[in-house]
Amino acid sequence: xxxxxxxxxxxxxxxxxxxxxxxxxxxxxxxxxxxxxxxxxxxxxxxxxxxxxxxxxxxxxxxxxxxxxxxxxxxxxxxxxxxxxxxxxxxxxxxxxxxxxxxxxxxxxxxxxxxxxxxxxxxxxxxxxxxxxxxxxxxxxxxxxxxxxxxxxxxxxxxxxxxxxxxxxxxxxxxxxxxxxxxxxxxxxxxxxxxxxxxxxxxxxxxxxxxxxxxxxxxxxxxxxxxxxxxxxxxxxxxxxxxxxxxxxxxxxxxxxxxxxxxxxxxxxxxxxxxxxx
Amino acid sequence: xxxxxxxxxxxxxxxxxxxxxxxxxxxxxxxxxxxxxxxxxxxxxxxxxxxxxxxxxxxxxxxxxxxxxxxxxxxxxxxxxxxxxxxxxxxxxxxxxxxxxxxxxxxxxxxxxxxxxxxxxxxxxxxxxxxxxxxxxxxxxxxxxxxxxxxxxxxxxxxxxxxxxxxxxxxxxxxxxxxxxxxxxxxxxxxxxxxxxxxxxxxxxxxxxxxxxxxxxxxxxxxxxxxxxxxxxxxxxxxxxxxxxxxxxxxxxxxxxxxxxxxxxxxxxxxxxxxxxxx
Numbered sequence: 001x002x003x004x005x006x007x008x009x010x011x012x013x014x015x016x017x018x019x020x021x022x023x024x025x026x027x028x029x030x031x032x033x034x035x036x037x038x039x040x041x042x043x044x045x046x047x048x049x050x051x052x053x054x055x056x057x058x059x060x061x062x063x064x065x066x067x068x069x070x071x072x073x074x075x076x077x078x079x080x081x082x083x084x085x086x087x088x089x090x091x092x093x094x095x096x097x098x099x100x101x102x103x104x105x106x107x108x109x110x111x112x113x114x115x116x117x118x119x120x121x122x123x124x125x126x127x128x129x130x131x132x133x134x135x136x137x138x139x140x141x142x143x144x145x146x147x148x149x150x151x152x153x154x155x156x157x158x159x160x161x162x163x164x165x166x167x168x169x170x171x172x173x174x175x176x177x178x179x180x181x182x183x184x185x186x187x188x189x190x191x192x193x194x195x196x197x198x199x200x201x202x203x204x205x206x207x208x209x210x211x212x213x214x215x216x217x218x219x220x221x222x223x224x225x226x227x228x229x230x231x232x233x234x235x236x237x238x239x240x241x242x243x244x245x246x247x248x249x250x251x252x253x254x255x256x257x258x259x260x261x262x263x264x265x266x267x268x269x270x271x272x273x274x275x276x277x278x
Numbered sequence: 279x280x281x282x283x284x285x286x287x288x289x290x291x292x293x294x295x296x297x298x299x300x301x302x303x304x305x306x307x308x309x310x311x312x313x314x315x316x317x318x319x320x321x322x323x324x325x326x327x328x329x330x331x332x333x334x335x336x337x338x339x340x341x342x343x344x345x346x347x348x349x350x351x352x353x354x355x356x357x358x359x360x361x362x363x364x365x366x367x368x369x370x371x372x373x374x375x376x377x378x379x380x381x382x383x384x385x386x387x388x389x390x391x392x393x394x395x396x397x398x399x400x401x402x403x404x405x406x407x408x409x410x411x412x413x414x415x416x417x418x419x420x421x422x423x424x425x426x427x428x429x430x431x432x433x434x435x436x437x438x439x440x441x442x443x444x445x446x447x448x449x450x451x452x453x454x455x456x457x458x459x460x461x462x463x464x465x466x467x468x469x470x471x472x473x474x475x476x477x478x479x480x481x482x483x484x485x486x487x488x489x490x491x492x493x494x495x496x497x498x499x500x501x502x503x504x505x506x507x508x509x510x511x512x513x514x515x516x517x518x519x520x521x522x523x524x525x526x527x528x529x530x531x532x533x534x535x536x537x538x539x540x541x542x543x544x545x546x547x548x549x550x551x552x553x554x555x556x557x
Contacts, residue, residue, distance in 0.1 A: 010456050012465040017368035021380075024361050028432050029386050032398035035408055039401045078307045085304040089297050097305065099548045103312050105487070106540035106547075108494025109392075110514040111533040114521050115315040118322060118530075125314065150311050182296075211391025214496035214514070218521065231393035235501060238397065243406050250394045261389035265382045 036254065039247035051248045056224050057233060061252075064230045067141055068209035071148035076202040079156025080194065086157070087164040101158070104151050109214025116147055117219040139221030144229065147215040152205030159201035160194055167193060196271055200264060207260040210253070319537045322530035334520075334528035335535065339507050343516035344535070346424065350499075350512060351492040354431040359485055362439025367473065369440075370447030371455070381444065387436045395433045396501025399426055422504030427512065430498040435488045442484030443477055450476055479554035483547065490543040494536055 040048060051057065086098055104112065120127045120137040127137055137143050167190070175185050213231040220227040228236075230253055237246035324331055334340060365384065369377060387395065401407050403420040413420060420426045454476070458468045474481075496514040503510040505519065513536055520529035 010459060011371050011452055012459075012468070014368065014372050017364045018372075018374075021361070021365040021368050025365075025380075025383060028429075028436055030383065032402055032433070033386065033390070035402050036394070036398045038408075078304075081300060082304045082308065085301050089301055091301055095548070097308060099544050100308060100312050102544055102547065103316065103540060106490045106494075106543040107316075108496060108514050108536045108540070110496040110517050111319060111494070111536045111540075112315060114517065114529060114533060115318045115322075118526070119314060119318050125318070126310075146311075150315070153311060207389055211389075211394070213391065213393045213500075231391045231497065234391075234393050234397060238400065238501065241406070243401060243404070246397060247401060250391075250397055253391060254394060257389040257391070258386075261385060262382060265378070265385065269378055 033254070036247055037251055039244060040251040043244045043248055047244075048248045051245050052252050056228070057249060059225045060228045060230050060233045063141060063144070063226075063228070064210060067144040067148055067229075068206050068212075071145050071152055071209050072202050072206035074145070074149050075152045075156045075205045076198055079153065079201060079205075080160050080198055083157045083160035083164055087161060102154050104153050109151065109212065110218075112150055113147060113215040113218035116150060116215065117143070120146060120219065138219050139223075139227065141227060143219040143221070144216050144227060147219050148209040148212060151212055151215050152209050155204040155208065156198060156201030159197045159204065163194055163197040196267070200268060200271075203260060203264045203267075207257060207264070210260075211257065316537060316541075319530055319534050322526060323534040325530075326527045330527055331531045331534075334531035337528075339511065340516060340528075340532055342509070343511045343513050343532070346427070346510070347493050347512045347514075349424070350428055350431050351489055353428050354435055354492045355485060355489050357432060358435050358488055359439050359481070361436070362441075362443055362484060362488075363474075363477075363481065365440045366443035366447050366477075367469075370444050370450075371452050371473075384437050384440050387434050388441075392434055392495065392497030393501055395498040396430050399429050399433070399502050403429075421502050422506070423510060426502035427499050427510060430502045431492050431495055434495050434498050435492045438488035438491065439481065439484035442480050442487070446477055446480040447473075479550055479557070483550050483554075486543055486546050486550065490540065493539060 043051070082101065086094065086101075117124075117138050119125050120143055122128065122131045122136065122138070124138070130137055135142075137146065171189050172185055175189055180188070211231060213229075213235075216229055217232055220229060220232070222228055222232055230249065234246050234250050234253075237243075237249065369380060400421050403409055403413060403426065405414060405421075407421070420429070454472050455468050458472045463471065493512075494514055495512075496518070499512055500515055500518070503512070503515055505511065505515060507519070511519065513532060517529050517533045517536070520526075520532060
């Protein structure tokens, strides 16, 4: 029968599915995350401030942001290049290469961590090449960047690839007819079109890198002040039963993550809306 | 005229050169970051012979880790799959206010560090936690036990299926469902004969990714497990223990299981993509 209060809901079970979604979301995600903030507030404000402005904590925040940023930049550049090659060119084995790009999503981080450490250790396959020139990779910030580049690799490729596929060749051809050379076409036409996608991929890779633990913990060496990332510091606090301290650091980290998440989603939502209008 | 053709030939060969240079850089980068680590896992695992490899996999602690990982995935994947389908149905098939906020909230586990995902359950259920005294009084163990591992896995794999299905269902709209309703299908008939068959490939895709993450999760599970050998160790945690004991061959042998799982995941994923494109 017609229900006058909800005229446009022809399909059944809106209340049921929405209710279930909200309840399950609250139980598994929202309430546990709220408890974290609650725990942090059991400390007084000055205690929280002291915990998160401690030299060791500041050093690890700096390291985490710095290495994540560098890794995300490397991924933005090489990810765009890989997406370009996969869309524009034909070569043998392309399907396999395309599938392998997703390996960092599928390979457990601990496995990536021990494999990268073994390769880049001073006696490893690649590490020994750098040892004679005095460059250490494993157990330094460079090692952390390598692990973070690995885990962030698919994000930029997978956000840029579809945009490049839909890209209308007409614009390239028009520019070419009007006398633009390929460098001009790339920088004036293609790059501006790709830029939102590259930025989204960059932000996703950066956000993922900030929280990464498994792949980094093996290769970083975990020296306080030098190669200790924030997630590791949280684990250390937990092992010392400093639950409130762990919660305080985690809360700061979470606030950064939430801001990034909202910016990324808002950005993608706006792009989607723009496309609908056009 | 002659110079023009030469210039054209030069541009063509320059184009060809540019193509192969770019392909070369892309392949070198992927080789360095993806292929070499993958080869390293198997080469280290088999370094001391096939016998030691199988010994590391059939040792009791390894077997119990494999069992726990399978149990965890067997619970987390179906629970989050059911959630994913229901949430995607509610979000994609109806219009309501605050939809974008709800989608963003579902994304939280993607943005949160796995360590924090584990931490929230320690703060909730640990002995110093909010519900700690109550659980202790009733002799219920959640953290440093199997339920904690399952909860942490539920948290980190939460968005996979929902995120995969929402855009697919939004694109499909509600026309087919409405037609079914008008022709007299009841809610269940509509769901099982129209909605579900329409999303089968997307659903399978989400389940594959959800399963890979459930079996491979390290950070979150590490925080809540307590690392009790033979009791609360999953495969990734067992790899860590062996590695930290400098038992590298065994660590890589067990890790190779997860690498095989990852490769299997990629193959399955490609097959699903190919099938769904064909339809």
